[in-house]
Amino acid sequence: MKRLIAAASAIAFSLGLTACGTVPAWQKGNLAKSEMAFDPDPLQTRFAEHTYHSKEGATGGLSVGGGGCGCN
Amino acid sequence: MISRSFVASLVVSAIAAASGIANAQEVGTRAPAFDLVGVPKQVRLADMKGQVVYVDFWASWCAPCKQSFPWMNEMQAKYGARGFNVVGINVDQKREDAEKFLVGTPAKFPVAYDTTGKVAEVYQPKGMPTSFLIGADGKVRAIHVGFKDSNREELEREIQAALTAARK
8 A cells, every 4th residue: 555655646746747838828928039939030041041052062952942153 | 544546536636736727718607807907997897797898818929919909999999889898908927018019009998917917817818819708697608719800700790699698
């Protein structure tokens, strides 16, 4: 019996340790900020990708085609 | 000796506590009372007893909320005389954020400030914005999450139905 209680309290305790919480809809103010987005500036990202792939000489690595000369 | 069922109930309650089960509002339940600081004056649900109330939870950081404001202004102007009240409950933690929003998006209906989230905690809006249409009988008639221009007609029909039911 003691073991069962120990197991039950261990389960109860570990459930309290779960790190994933749900943020209620009315508290998402900070999450809604632009700096919290995965890609805060899509245009800047596209530009950087274009340059990166041109430099790498790769073709069609991401959404931008062409490569090598950096002119496409 | 502690019974097996006691241990089982302990585990069940621990799971319930961990998953954060709270009783959200449902259609048909009595709308919980609220009393909040607001503009132009204190906003109390009790003051609108016997009237149809459209409670809208909104935040300054919510884009669809911005779209809903002109529509809510329109509804307030159209049905206000028939005993219809729009109430905007702002859930921003900083009141200034809400006030900044209201400069660009004026509200022609009372706005209440729930900076601590105590009313949101009770109503449990599932998204931003969420509206609760409360009938003249004080019961929740409809809950609507989000706002799109295509929702306008349906929402207006619900308001009309609530007003018709209130007259009986």
